[in-house]
Amino acid sequence: MSIIKHISLLMTLLLFSSLASGQEFYGIDIHGFASQGYLRTTDNNYLGKSSKGSFEFNEVGINFQKDLTDNLRVGLQLFARDLGSQGNNEVKIDWALLDYKWKPFLNFRAGKIKMPYGFYNQGRDVDMLRTSIILPQSIYNEPIRDVIASLEGFSFYGNFDFNNGGSLEYELIAGTISIDSDFPFIKDPYLEIVNGAASGAAAGLANVPGFSGVETLTGGLRFDMKYMYVFSLIYNTPIEGFRLGGTILELEGDWEGDFSLITNFANPADPTGTLLISSVSKVSFTTEVLIRSGIVSLEYVWKNLTLSAEGVVMQFYLDNEKSDGRNGGLYIGGSYEFNDKFTLGLYYSVNYDNLKDKDGSDLPAIGKKDFQAWQNDFVISGRYDVNEYLVLKAEIHIINGAADLNSVDNQRDPIKEDWLLFALKATVSF
């Protein structure tokens, strides 16, 4: 991001600070937030070009809400973010909905709705809601962030109270969402297919006289989501501050792509070797993708102490065939508010690309390091609330493993197993 954009963001932060109490025009409530962060890793590029330090780490949002009647509310939030190759400060509608409250046990929303996925997904764009800068990646994995952020569709939700037996909150949401073709979740596997096809072709032709190499030309790529639904349950136990949750998600879509393989042979008529005979073959594929995921969540808040733990399992099906092994992970963490200003947080998160191959013993056979099978992340976070509107944070990640590293960002240097990530962030809201 250019220096001008950073200055613009700084101006926005200052503007938000001056409006810090929020505004109301003609009965429309207007609120917003903006944050700017910095990422630096000792090795490996993570969430952008972090090994040299990256300022491509910001979020800006502004929302407008109005009660049309006692039971009916409408609202919209515009949101832009930048995180390495993701977002690039393109303004999008984060959520836009109408919300009809009928009874405590049955209410209705329609539009683009933030998705429940574990306890903290709905608020992940809003930095000031949590102690850590980066949420535990075992559950809130950045490569799938835009897939699980919001959904265009309908939602039913409500709350059942059991008097002294606690209460049960539920939400059922169904719909679909458009996913950009440059989104890592679909682009990375596509590039792996392209590179794999090139390597395979090169290996097959290696002994053919005159063969001089294979080139690739990437073509179109898109993910057409057919549907997604999410069902979330939260049980607020009779123990004050202790809640249990469960989320299940299913999505199905068609993943379509094409690319060209260019195989080159030496031209016998050209002794200099500069002229080649090339053969171009276009490869197209369509794969039906089905993803099922389940999360279990726990949270206990006691005075200034918050403890939480969550675990996830995700299963992929490609063309109705169950993929070998499940992706999964968990984290456990806590935070303590020492006073009105300072909060300290810790968490440990671990995730595996394939729960059947946790030690990565199958990976060297496909040209990967064994430590790309897992990612252990021990995190210490400090949060300082300057006032109600301005929050400053710093955090260090002690990481072992490389399961979440983006192959595109890590082509130049060999990836390392043990590395550190430092993060800073400032957020204002009004």
Add this chain to the structure above:
Amino acid sequence: MINEITYLCIFIFGLSPSILSQELILIIHKDSRFKSIATKDIKYIFLGKLKKIKDLNIIPITLKIGKVHDIFFDKFIKKNARQFSRFLKKLLFTGRGKPPKSYKSK
């Protein structure tokens, strides 16, 4: 009607720190038809989960800061001031609701 729908602001404004040191007293407007209200209903109202009681719309209103504000939320909502502020911001920025109107003074 105005008296009835605004009685919840009186809950908070009617609290006095000196009283709070001994016991918590909630005051309902004398013209309200309510004689009592469940503690959990107060919690649900301020958490945005309850909009009506006995077919009457409820509009919660809070003080912005101060000891009365803090004690009320600690006693009834079971959250300290910062936790409640974060809860409201979550409502606000995730499209799940609008926080109660708040005022700087009584």
